[in-house]
Amino acid sequence: MTARRLRPTAVLLAVLVGIGALIGLLVYGVRATGPGHTLDDAIARGERPAAPALALPALDGGGTRALAGYRGTVVVLNYWASWCTPCRQESPLLERWQRRIAGRGATVLGIDSLDVTADARAFIRRYHLTYPMWRDRDGATQHRFGVTGYPETLVVDRRGRIAALQRGPVDDAFLRRAVLPLLTEPA
């Protein structure tokens, strides 16, 4: 095979490799940043998938906290932001539930996301929220939980598994259905 005959093949190969690399990069980018629906599917099948690892700074600046540190506790994990209108209606309900479940080995845990810290603190003061608050400034943890909007809530059982989730604001009926049965389960 002469060099002249080899050259078009080599160019074609290089072009194909380049196109393949671009497609690979696109797929990687979409998979890395896009929302996943595997949690929703698993919960719809009645499964309890393990909650993804989550470690974030506390909103009050008290250092980084990990969800793994809540093993043995039922956690109502609520993604919210101060600019989110439904969050204003939902937060007083979550606070009532915090007071209801705090003495029974459970807690509401707020994740303030894509928000200005001062706004978040003002929101907490305004609605007298007492449950722990973490801060996910750029929403980097959202895709792990398939969060695409605000508010969204996931209920984690005492063994660190996601037992229920709500895409959108929660209501009392959801919390009764999703949280109360978990309170009687052993760790």
Added chain:
Amino acid sequence: MTPRLVALAVAALLLAQPASALAASCPRTSLAAMENEVMCLVCGVPLALADAPQAQRERAFITTMVRQCRSKHEIEAALVAQYGPRVLALPKASGFRLAAYLVPALAAAAVAGAIALVAARRRRPSPGRALADGPALDPRHAAKIDADLERYR
């Protein structure tokens, strides 16, 4: 002009200078200038194109800092402190985000290389290429073609 008037004029000039300097430097940027440089994180588009509640809050945050006479660089730094580096429309050249700069550069280089290669080939055909391309003509066919060409002269 009396010495008192001269003194007053000098004092007025001295007082006016810092005020005019301040007026010239404030505001140091504008909301419109910032809107194309930063992203609405919820929408995934530049802030200039977004109207979501998060975008409105981001605009208010920027407007406050513009009024405080902050520079574009300072406002970007404050936005990154609040929302993280993803808030910047032009990503930092590190990690996976480096691809945002490398891929277009490599693609442009590949296209330029291909164009240069094709242009060079067309400009400088190799000697004897016509002979090298394809099999030699049968002498009878060559004679027939020559005869046909003669008729059309």
